[in-house]
Amino acid sequence: MIDLKACPLWLYRLFPFLRWLPNVTPQAFKADTIAAFTGALIVLPQAVAFATIAGLPPEYGLYAAMVPAIVAALWGSSWHLVSGPTTAISIVVFASISPLAEPGSPQFIGLVLTLTLLAGLIQLAMGLARLGMLVNFISHSVIIGFTAGAAILIAASQIKNFFGLDMPRGAHFHEVLIQFGSHIPDIQPWVLAVGVVTLVSGVLAKRYLQKLPYMIVAMVVGGVVAAILNAQFGSDATNIRTVGALVASFPPLSLPDFSLTAIKQTLFPATIIAILALTEAVAIARSVATKSDQRIDSNQEFVGQGLSNIAGSFFSGYAASGSFNRSGVNYASGARTPLAAAMSAVFLLLIVLLVAPLAAYLPVPSMAAILFIVAWSLIDFHHIGEIIKRHKRERIVLALTFIGTLVDLEKGIFLGILVSLMFYLYRTSQPSIRELVPSHVNRDNPRRKFVPADIDTPGCPQLTMLRVEGSIFFGAVEHVQKHFRNVDESDPQKKHLLLTSRAIGFIDLAGAELLAKEAARRRKLGGGLYLVGVQPDLCEMLRRSGQVDTIGEEQIFRRKGDAIQAIYPRLDSEICRTCRVRVFRECHIALPDGTPREAAG
Template structure:
């Protein structure tokens, strides 16, 4: 028998499920089986609804929840993430392919399969290139705004099915609203009645029958009402259409359209879906991992999601990602290993073989009502309210992402990412710079403590002490340089500048050149630039850029006490003789040239009573 714990590292990377397979025991298998069956029941109505959103036959949603779930569980890193169709991905698929082909047609399905394959290929390439950290640049606000916009689009896409209207295919959001408002007289009352009953049943079941799947309760209620109305008045009179019987079979083999034209048409939307799906999957995996105390490998998750979509494209599945509902249910139901997610696909197949014929009785307006509830639940009203109350810049990011999604769903998320990154760059390009003075009268502390200057506080007339908090890179050079120049422009006597650099996180070539130029400028003024608390990476950049000699190694100090002791003798003796601030402990001992200086008792008491003097 192979000892899995002794496998080489390369085998773990090729077959990552070998890491957790030894943890499977009869006890964990039992728990995983229960969780898997629960998850299969949950996904059945969801998968049908998601396929409807994507413009595909209902069974394609079920196929997308089978093999991709198995592959994602075995090659991902999360113990509880369950892959499959999701609302956001479904709406992007529909928005991307519906202008190119009639939804549900063979051409539409072929393009969707190509889209799925390319998305999986991009995800796999990103995982193998170790680009997992890229998802960190997509802010939570962008996801909230995009999801809210997608939810509105989902609801808009189902207006025609809920009210029985004939809305032109591929109409934009505003066009759907205009068409709806101008055709209120064409609403089919029996169709709307079935939708309304389903909607009310779903809302009530979700609130008062929490132990039962609200989607199934709502579908049953809508199906019963539709059956009664059709039996009483006839389907031609009521206008109530049904989904039709699902294909009770294993996921059939399929082949994406690999023609050059199909690849050109789907490459850009495939990139969007790849990024969105990865963001969704990693975010869900991390949120569940916090509860389960597990470490998530983003790169491995990229690989798992990529392989799941590639496999799905050859087995009649469309683009999938991590499902928050299924993953949450999987964890709550007691799943112990990824085997639960894999087995849920097997249970789903068995359930489909049993209940597929019943879909013939499922009314289309009932599906629309279910999607209205799903769309409403996608809007995170709590966090949207918090953002609008407390975060001005995030409010702008949220609004632009939301509006951009409504205008062009494919580019909406990129607009949000771009705006959030611009705000981030703006913040980092303006590092906080504060002037400091020594804390009051710490004569016996060689390392000393500095505090921010307050109004009316005494400062050294010859030297400014600035604390830079942030990074000095090409985008921040102008901001930092202006602060440095403001020191001697406001007071020409302050020819010396001491920078406390412990809070400087990063410096690039442009930052090193800035310090070099500032050091040269201050020497010409008759002063100097001094650095204290410099981090190793900071020093390394100064050396690699060749600027350390210009700045001067004798101008760089480890501690503030050491810096003040070295700088004080270089100050102007006559200015120090007339100075009454005396904020450094050296000021009370001697002048810069070494001439002893005594401090009267009255002066000593006055200095001790001043909180910002030393």
């Protein structure tokens, strides 16, 4: 028996599923099985619809939900993310390839497979290059806004199925609302009845029958009610549609078009799809992880998504990403490990092969009702309320992401990321700069404790001590320079500036040049710039940029006490003679020129 917990690190990186495989206990396996079966039922009508949107034969949607889902689950990092065809990616696939070939034609399919392979290779390369850190710029507010917006889109996409209306597929959110308002007189009462019964039974089962999978309970109840109504009044009278007949076959092997022309035609759209799919997948993984208290490895998620699309291109699948519907259902159904996502693909295959005729009787309004419940559970009302009440800037990010997602799923994510990055850059470009003064408590302590300056703790008339908390980079140079100049412009006597550098996190070439120019400027004024508590990174940048000589190594100190002892003799003795502040202990002993304080009077 191999002890998986004792495997070397390289083996975990090569086969990441070895990390969670020991967690598949009998209880976890049971929960994963139930979640997998539920997810397989959910994806049946969706996969067919997505393939149709992408301009592919219906079975290609089923194929895209099989092999890619297994590979992504085994080589990803999320416990609950389920990969497969999505609405947004399907739309992009159709828009990219339809100008090049007739939808549904062999040429079209070949180009889609090439597109999928290239997208997977790009995603894999990004993962191996450890570019997953880029998703760290997706803030929590963006994820919550995206989740809420996507949940609304899920519900909106099911309105026509829940009410039995004939509405165009793929319409925008506002168009769905307009269409629904104009089609209210056309609501099918029996279809609505099945949907309402399913919805109510699902809510009640979730609340009172917690030991049973409420989704399956709701599906069974809805299916039985639909069967009774059809038997009583006839399907032509009730207009209750079902999923329909499914193609029963294994995902056949396929070969992308490797011609240079096909690669040139699909490389750019493949890059777009790769980035959009990664953004969507990681955003979904992180949004679900906030509920399950899991840590997502973005680099591993990139690798998993890339491998899933590479594998899918050779098994008749088209570009896949994280599925919000299936991932939400997977989590809500109680999945414990990624095995649930992998088994959902297996169950989907078994359902297609063995019980396709039975699945064809599953009512479409029942599926819509289940997705209504899922969509409601995905909206994080608690954190939305906290953000609205307490965080002004995050409130803007949340609102723009939510509205942008309703308009366009991927653009909503990018809009939220862009706005949050703008706020981030604004904050980092204005690092906190505080004036410090020596503490009057324990004045003789050689550690020289500094405290923030205020009205009750005046500072030295000639020396200003500032603490920069943040990074001095090209975007923050103007802000920092303004603070430096305000020191002597507001009081010409303050020609000396001591900068405590321990809280400076990062400095680039522009920041190093700023310090050098400030040192030269203060020397012309008859003072100086002094650095204390310089961190190794700051010191290294000053040396590499050649600015150490300009600033002067004798101006750089390790401790505050050493800095004050070196600076005090450089102060103007005449100003010190009449000074009554005397913030330094040296002030009580002698003037800067060495005259004893008693003799100075």
